Structures are given as C-alpha cells and as structure tokens.
Amino acid sequence: MSAGLRDPQVRRLVPRLALLQTLSALTEGVGLVLLVPLLGTLAGRDTVAVGPIAKAVTSLGFDQTLPALLALFVVLVAARAALVLARNRAALSLELALIDGLRQRAWRALLGADWRTLQGLRRSDQASLLITNLDRVGHGVNQLLLATTSVVTLLALALAALAIYPLFALGGLLAGMLVLLAYRRLRQQATALGEAFGAIWDRVHGAIGEALGALRSIKTLGREAQAEAMVMQGFAELGAARHAWHSSQAMGQFLLQTGGAAVLALLVWLALAGWHLPAATVLPLIAVFARALPLLGTLQEAWQQWRHAAPALAAAEAQIAAMDAAAEPSAIAAERIELARAMHLSSVTLHYAGQVAPALAGVSVAIPARQITALVGPSGAGKSSLADLLAGLLVPDAGTIAVDKAVLDPAKLRTWRGQVAYIDQEPLVLAASVGDNLRWAAPAADEPRLWQALEDAAAADFVRALPQRLETRLGDGGRRLSGGERQRLMLARALLRDPQLLILDEATSALDTENEMAIAAALAQLRGRMTIVLIAHRGALLDLADHVIRLDSGQVVDES
Numbered sequence: 001m002s003a004g005l006r007d008p009q010v011r012r013l014v015p016r017l018a019l020l021q022t023l024s025a026l027t028e029g030v031g032l033v034l035l036v037p038l039l040g041t042l043a044g045r046d047t048v049a050v051g052p053i054a055k056a057v058t059s060l061g062f063d064q065t066l067p068a069l070l071a072l073f074v075v076l077v078a079a080r081a082a083l084v085l086a087r088n089r090a091a092l093s094l095e096l097a098l099i100d101g102l103r104q105r106a107w108r109a110l111l112g113a114d115w116r117t118l119q120g121l122r123r124s125d126q127a128s129l130l131i132t133n134l135d136r137v138g139h140g141v142n143q144l145l146l147a148t149t150s151v152v153t154l155l156a157l158a159l160a161a162l163a164i165y166p167l168f169a170l171g172g173l174l175a176g177m178l179v180l181l182a183y184r185r186l187r188q189q190a191t192a193l194g195e196a197f198g199a200i201w202d203r204v205h206g207a208i209g210e211a212l213g214a215l216r217s218i219k220t221l222g223r224e225a226q227a228e229a230m231v232m233q234g235f236a237e238l239g240a241a242r243h244a245w246h247s248s249q250a251m252g253q254f255l256l257q258t259g260g261a262a263v264l265a266l267l268v269w270l271a272l273a274g275w276h277l278p279a280a281t282v283l284p285l286i287a288v289f290a291r292a293l294p295l296l297g298t299l300q301e302a303w304q305q306w307r308h309a310a311p312a313l314a315a316a317e318a319q320i321a322a323m324d325a326a327a328e329p330s331a332i333a334a335e336r337i338e339l340a341r342a343m344h345l346s347s348v349t350l351h352y353a354g355q356v357a358p359a360l361a362g363v364s365v366a367i368p369a370r371q372i373t374a375l376v377g378p379s380g381a382g383k384s385s386l387a388d389l390l391a392g393l394l395v396p397d398a399g400t401i402a403v404d405k406a407v408l409d410p411a412k413l414r415t416w417r418g419q420v421a422y423i424d425q426e427p428l429v430l431a432a433s434v435g436d437n438l439r440w441a442a443p444a445a446d447e448p449r450l451w452q453a454l455e456d457a458a459a460a461d462f463v464r465a466l467p468q469r470l471e472t473r474l475g476d477g478g479r480r481l482s483g484g485e486r487q488r489l490m491l492a493r494a495l496l497r498d499p500q501l502l503i504l505d506e507a508t509s510a511l512d513t514e515n516e517m518a519i520a521a522a523l524a525q526l527r528g529r530m531t532i533v534l535i536a537h538r539g540a541l542l543d544l545a546d547h548v549i550r551l552d553s554g555q556v557v558d559e560s
C-alpha cells in the first residue's frame with residue numbers, strides 16, 4: 001500500500017482530503033459552540049458562563065439576536081454539508097486510486113512472473129487475490145479514511161467542549177480514551193477473524209473454480225449434488241465467519257452505547273449537582289457528547305474493520321512480493337533471433353519443485369529448422385515440458401538450449417517468445433469478434449492479411465459462412481464454434497504472428513478425424529515456411545512428421 005502513496009493521483013488527493021476533513025470538522029465544532037448563545041438567547045437570559053463565546057460571536061459582526069444566530073447556524077450546517085459531500089467524494093477517489101494501484105501492481109506482478117511460478121499457481125488463489133482480497137482492502141481503506149474524519153471531528157468537538165466547560169470536556173475525553181483502550185481485545189479478534197475470512201474465501205473461490213471447470217464431468221458422472229455440497233460448504237463457512245464478525249462488531253457498539261450513556265449520566269449529574277452549571281451551558285455539552293458518542297463508535301468500528309481487512313492487504317502484498325521475486329528479466333534489445341538451421345538442446349535437465357524425478361533428464365536433441373518434428377511418448381514422458389523449453393517459457397535447471405548458435409539465456413526468452421506461436425488444447429478464445437480474436441496476435445493486420453491467415457489455416461470457408469463473417473461475435477470461450485473450427489481459428493491467429501517456430505501441443509487430440517485432417521492439410525502447406533513441433537499421439541498429424549523424437553521418463557529413447 002505504501003507504494004500506492006507514490007502515485008501522483010494519490011499524492012494530489014491526500015492533501016485535498018486532509019483539508020476538507022479539517023474544514024468539515026471545524027464547521028461542526030463551531031456549529032455546536034454556537035448552540036451556547038443560541039440556547040442562552042432562547043432561555044432569555046444572559047450567557048455569563050460562556051462570555052468568551054458570546055464575545056467571539058459578537059466580534060464576528062453577529063448580534064446575539066435569535067434570527068441572526070439561527071441564520072448563522074443554518075449557514076454553518078449548509079457549509080458543513082457541502083464540505084462533507086466534497087470530502088466523501090475525495091475519500092472515494094482516494095480509495096479507488098489506492099486499490100486500483102494495488103490491483104494493477106498485483107496483475108502486473110502476475111503477468112511478469114516466470115512460467116515455472118505461474119504453472120504452480122492455483123488460478124482460484126489469484127482470482128481470490130484480485131477480486132475478493134482487494135475488495136476487502138478497499139473496504140478497510142474506506143473505513144480508515146472515515147476514521148481519520150472521525151478523529152478530526154472528535155478533536156473539533158473536544159475543542160468545542162473545552163471552550164464551553166473544560167472540566168466536563170476532560171471527563172469526556174478521559175472516558176473516550178478508556179473506551180478505545182478497553183476495545184483492544186475486540187480489535188485482536190478482528191485480525192483473527194479477518195485471517196480466517198481470507199482463508200475461507202480462498203476455499204470458496206477454489207471450489208467454485210473447480211466446479212465450473214468440470215461442469216461436463218459433473219453432469220456425466222451425475223455428481224451435481226456433491227458439487228453443490230462442495231460449494232455450499234464454503235458458503236456455510238463464510239456465513240459462520242460473517243456471523244462471528246458481525247456479532248463482534250455489534251458487541252462493540254453495545255458496550256460503547258451502554259458505557260457512553262453511563263459516563264454521560266455521571267457527567268451531567270456532576271455538572272448540575274456538583275459544579276452547579278446553568279442549563280444553557282449543560283445542554284450544549286450534552287449535544288457535544290451526544291455527537292461525539294456515535295463518532296467514537298464509528299472510530300472504534302472503523303479500527304475494527306481495518307484490523308479485519310489488514311490480513312487481506314498482508315496476503316496481497318505477500319503474493320505480489322512472491323510474484324516480483326519470480327519476475328522474468330526484462331528483455332534485452334529486441335534483436336530478432338534467427339532459426340535457420342536447428343534448435344539444439346544439450347544435456348537439458350528440468351526438475352519441477354516438489355517432484356521426486358526430473359521431468360527431463362540430460363536430454364540432448366536437435367530440432368531441424370523448417371521441418372516438422374513430432375514429440376511422442378507415454379503420458380508424463382516430458383513432451384509438454386520439452387515444448388515449453390523450446391517455446392522459451394521455461395529455462396532448464398541444467399544444460400542449454402540454442403537457436404542456431406544463440407543460447408537462450410533468461411534475458412533472451414521474451415524476445416524468442418515473440419517469434420514463437422503455441423497452440424494447446426485449450427487456447428484462449430476471446431468473447432469478441434473473429435476479427436478481434438485474430439488481431440489480438442497482430443493488432444496492425446489489415447483485412448486481406450486476416451483472410452490470408454484464415455486461408456493458410458483452412459479456416460476461411462467456415463468464417464465466410466458465419467452471418468457477419470469477420471465481425472461475427474464468438475461468445476464466451478468461442479462457444480459459437482465447434483472444437484475443430486476453434487483450433488483452425490487459433491492456427492490462423494498463430495500464423496499472423498509470422499512465427500519462426502510453431503508448436504502444437506495436442507492441439508487436435510480432442511478433434512474428429514475430419515477436423516484433424518483439415519489441420520494436417522494446412523500444416524503440410526506450411527512445411528518449409530517455419531519450424532513446426534507437434535505433440536501428437538496418433539493420426540494424420542503424426543504422419544506429417546519429418547522427424548520423430550520419442551521420449552520416456554524424461555529421456556530421449558528413440559529418434560527417427
């Protein structure tokens with residue numbers, strides 16, 4: 001959050017908010033002090049006990065007549081209302097600027113992290129961070145800003161009470177401080193509840209993400225009731241945590257109201273029976289106290305709320321720091337890396353954290369340029385890991401990968417990735433038009449280029465048959481298209497990048513023979529234009545390969 005304070009917008013908003021808070025608090029204090037001569041005038045008696053206030057009012061050019069005092073009172077209330085409105089707007093802008101800054105930092109850190117780290121992440125944890133956690137922080141920040149307002153207003157009220165009758169004011173201040181101290185346990189409880197709340201939200205996001213990702217399996221396995229129970233269990237825990245939290249807040253308010261009433265009764269009794277103050281002095285003091293009490297309640301509640309939200313901020317900062325620590329080095333001058341002869345892997349070892357055996361162990365192999373190479377082998381053999389290394393997504397733990405003679409060190413990865421296109425089983429299809437989906441890879445591409453890519457990917461025919469051709473919107477996840485059409489569209493998008501290396505990781509494994517044949521025919525046309533690496537188990541795609549590398553248990557067991 002401290003990083004957010006360096007944001008220019010935040011820096012502009014903080015002093016403005018501080019000024020508005022101070023002014024609105026002062027108008028409140030002055031308004032209450034004004035009650036003294038007002039009540040004195042109403043009672044039709046001289047306000048001897050509050051001579052200085054009466055003098056101050058008169059010196060401002062106001063008669064102590066009832067209409068003049070009432071008019072002044074209304075003007076002050078109106079001024080205060082206008083200031084409060086401006087202050088609320090400034091507070092909201094500041095909250096949004098801080099939270100947007102944090103959200104942007106979190107998102108950037110996530111996108112900038114290396115692939116190995118991103119692979120190990122639970123998507124739901126990130127969704128939880130970017131949505132729920134940061135919303136909770138926003139709520140906490142809002143409460144904190146409100147609390148600073150309450151502090152300033154309480155100070156103004158304290159000054160007003162001191163001006164009216166110091167002893168009464170000191171008694172009230174002492175009681176207020178004791179109340180805030182007495183609430184320490186509730187605030188500690190708020191932190192613990194906030195931590196529990198975060199953990200439950202993570203579980204709820206996890207359960208929902210899992211269920212949404214597996215709707216087909218849930219339906220076909222007939223596990224609707226279990227899926228419902230899984231998600232509802234999370235919401236039940238959330239409900240219980242909310243209940244505990246609101247009870248704790250309500251208890252705080254109950255204690256404050258009760259304690260406040262007792263202190264007020266004591267002070268009024270002292271004022272009337274002990275210090276023999278006139279009603280015209282005691283009534284404004286009661287008004288000050290009555291105004292201060294809910295503010296003290298707001299302050300206590302805001303403090304509690306902030307303690308409840310603080311674990312969400314700590315979790316967000318920890319996640320951002322972890323992502324920052326895993327940041328990829330920024331690309332060196334983006335010089336094109338030429339793949340004219342071959343990619344060479346020399347004694348490459350890749351070991352995922354938490355796994356006993358390495359995914360790849362001492363792999364040395366060459367991928368000839370402008371040919372089609374197939375990676376085959378049983379499940380878990382290391383094919384996708386090898387493809388990720390070729391794509392510049394991963395760096396090996398040992399050994400080297402070279403494009404012709406250029407060794408791919410971490411600083412070259414981004415540049416190399418810019419020359420690679422990768423299609424897997426579940427590529428990203430945007431809920432946008434066909435044209436927008438294609439332009440995502442090449443924003444500057446004109447229409448003839450889009451159609452050429454569609455032709456090369458055997459996708460032009462079905463796009464022509466769509467009601468609005470390139471302008472046809474695809475709906476969420478490309479639902480409007482069949483699996484085969486989607487993959488051909490993805491191939492067209494990949495080709496728009498004019499890649500030196502095209503990787504297809506089981507891109508056709510979910511397709512029927514006809515669709516697979518269409519993609520195979522398109523790839524056959526691309527032979528010689530770019531280097532193609534396929535992971536395929538069978539069928540038309542495998543038949544295309546000029547060169548087959550067989551992997552097993554992380555090692556190359558055959559090449560042909």
Ligand SMILES: Nc1ncnc2c1ncn2[C@@H]1O[C@H](COP(=O)(O)OP(=O)(O)OP(=O)(O)O)[C@@H](O)[C@H]1O
Pocket residue numbers: 119120352353355358359377378379380381382383384385386
């Ligand atoms: N992100 C990861 N974290 C930990 N282990 C991983 C990760 N990705 C892969 N592995 C492990 O590395 C090994 C090789 O996996 P890889 O996905 O490369 O194999 P594959 O040949 O592509 O398998 P499949 O054909 O089933 O996709 C496996 O034992 C797998 O469990």
